Amino acid sequence: MTALQKNAWYNLGVIALTLCTIGVLIPVAGKGALGGFGFLGVLGLGPLFFRKRSGQVVLDERDRSIANLSWNFAFAIFWVVAVMFAALVSASVYGSDGAVPVWIVQSSVFVGMIVIYAMSSIAILVQYGRGAADGQ
Known part of the structure; x- marks a missing residue:
């Protein structure tokens, strides 16, 4: 398994942990459960998969x-989701002259981050899956 694949699985695991934490805390803490988005900070440890070891090529x-292809795909999906949410969902839920609550706007930043990292990680795993049996 390459470093990129390990990082992709790690990202998906962190995202799953974050969403499970928020899902479990919402009935107990209400909007305070959105602090569970803080687990996304652990994504910052992902570059540790790419540290150079002697005699090894980390990325070819x-x-x-x-x-690069996975990030392009992820941002394309993100923009489709963001525009659809901003143009369609917010207008249908809050009306054309309604105000969107601040916690929705704040959460949308983290949801956008989740969409980008999840789509990028899935695209990486799919692209490696098209290769040899061991993914290399």
Whole structure:
């Protein structure tokens, strides 16, 4: 398993932990459960998968190409979701002249981050899945 694949699985695990934490805390803490988004900070440890070891290539050209394609895909999906939410969902829920609550706006930043990291990680795993049996 390459470093990029390990990082992708790690990202998906952190996202799952974050969503489970928020889901469990919402009945107990209400809007205070949104503090569970703080677990997304653990994504910052992902670069540890890419530290250089002697005699090893961490990322080659194929890995970089896969990473670039996955980020492009993730941002494309993010913009579709963000525009759809902003234009359709908010207008239908709050009305065309209604005010969107602040906690919705704050949460949308973290939800956007989740969408980008999840889509990028899934795209990485799918692209490696098209290769050999061991994913390399």
